[in-house]
């Protein structure tokens with residue numbers, strides 16, 4: 001019998017037949033699919049004909065269908081509905097998949113064919129999209145070291161292997177430090193903590209086998225403790241332990257690892273012909289050069305620091321009127337900021353929640369997509385991998401566009417967070433395929449299910465990613481949907497969050513679960529204002545981390561990263577009472593892997609763009625302005641990675657983004 005994952009899927013919209021697939025089917029399916037893809041690539045590589053665009057670049061786009069099917073089905077359930085068997089499979093699969101793609105990207109014969117096509121590109125009369133996938137194919141080979149020979153090739157392999165090991169050690173050390181430390185609390189120490197924080201402290205105590213409640217270094221426990229505990233002495237102890245993660249001087253110390261990682265990254269970049277690692281890393285991003293990143297971060301730094309300094313004065317006065325003398329410390333900021341928040345913007349989550357029903361917020365996200373892009377959503381009754389999943393047929397003028405799946409509720413088998421993925425990405429080659437897109441969230445179940453305001457933003461955020469997939473209209477799958485630069489990929493999602501804040505949207509869809517009444521204006525006002533509270537602090541702690549990350553990779557690798565960190569912080573005048581959001585010994589974004597190395601800035605880069613892009617709508621006086629919506633679809637949502645990100649933004653906006661809209665959105669005053 002054919003493996004159900006590899007069979008032709010005779011289902012509506014060719015959605016994976018989840019009900020027929022058993023966990024035991026995954027390993028044999030992956031083995032067969034990897035072998036099939038390897039054989040397909042070998043046919044392209046060993047072709048006796050001279051290399052052409054069609055028989056090399058386009059041919060690679062056309063293969064791998066079986067592998068795509070296995071990976072999409074497996075990673076959908078491994079993330080959203082796992083079990084011990086699937087976890088074990090995932091541990092076994094990851095190295096196999098990595099080795100498979102590493103083998104292809106280091107294949108010299110294949111590289112020479114790609115290079116031959118690249119060298120004749122000017123004579124080929126390619127479409128812009130073809131030109132783009134040729135450039136990407138060639139560049140990916142070069143960047144992964146496929147063009148290196150002899151000793152350089154050997155050394156590159158060693159560096160990659162060593163970096164993978166160091167990244168794993170960094171993560172494990174950090175986990176060990178976070179796991180090992182806890183502080184026991186007496187019943188009296190729970191004074192003034194909100195109920196959710198007390199429950200979390202008790203649960204953590206039980207988990208650690210302690211006699212009573214404890215504070216741990218998990219962000220969800222220590223941050224509320226720093227916010228709510230009036231015990232300054234305990235806040236100080238907890239804060240020091242939190243800040244010392246990865247820097248305890250013992251076996252789990254990450255400082256030497258960070259130094260070695262930075263040195264190896266620099267060596268790797270130089271082997272590939274780049275001046276330094278930041279140049280290498282930013283080549284594929286919209287930012288392109290470290291100087292542009294620094295310029296953006298510094299344009300935000302000044303106003304953020306000015307706001308933080310002003311806030312520090314207010315908080316210091318509050319502390320002194322509490323009878324505490326001396327300067328405001330890092331373990332005081334969150335506590336006094338929380339008191340101030342309560343005084344200035346008291347917003348009762350319990351009062352707000354009944355207005356934010358999940359089903360109404362889904363309707364709101366669909367309604368905005370209807371008004372902007374003419375999309376219509378009709379429910380589909382099809383079996384998926386879990387009974388909580390819901391699906392819709394997405395159409396425009398009666399024409400099928402995509403299938404959208406929402407898997408909204410938290411459960412033990414789902415990893416935390418929220419994400420969007422394409423179970424099938426849009427493409428027109430080698431055949432036309434419409435996208436199947438899924439949003440996975442972790443909202444609490446209820447009857448009806450109610451959201452916090454943050455949850456509602458998350459719903460809109462992930463739906464923005466989904467639109468980027470669903471409205472994609474390109475030829476080749478490798479550049480469709482969200483296959484764009486890292487510092488561009490959050491633009492559609494963060495931009496879509498702005499429509500939740502359009503007053504007429506909440507006025508229509510934020511209706512009370514019991515009374516059906518619309519959210520009162522005063523509450524709406526409070527919600528919107530509270531979102532900007534303590535932005536000086538939040539911006540400073542983030543930008544400081546981003547600047548340190550950039551300084552580590554732009555130029556020679558520092559022999560002593562901690563000294564370099566201190567130097568950067570002193571240069572920018574980091575306020576004493578604010579710590580970096582992530583200091584070097586626990587900066588997992590930068591050291592656990594390569595993902596955000598010299599790329600931590602990209603969250604803010606995207607925010608600059610989304611704020612600026614939304615102001616394009618605001619300038620017209622209509623958040624649903626049809627011309628702007630059409631331009632957004634034409635130049636950003638439909639184009640995937642078919643052009644350089646800067647060109648796409650320029651085509652939509654007529655100019656590059658400035659930081660003004662971001663500063664305004666964060667309530668910061670421009671310098």
Ligand SMILES: [Zn+2]
Pocket residue numbers: 461465490493
């Ligand atoms: Zn996102």
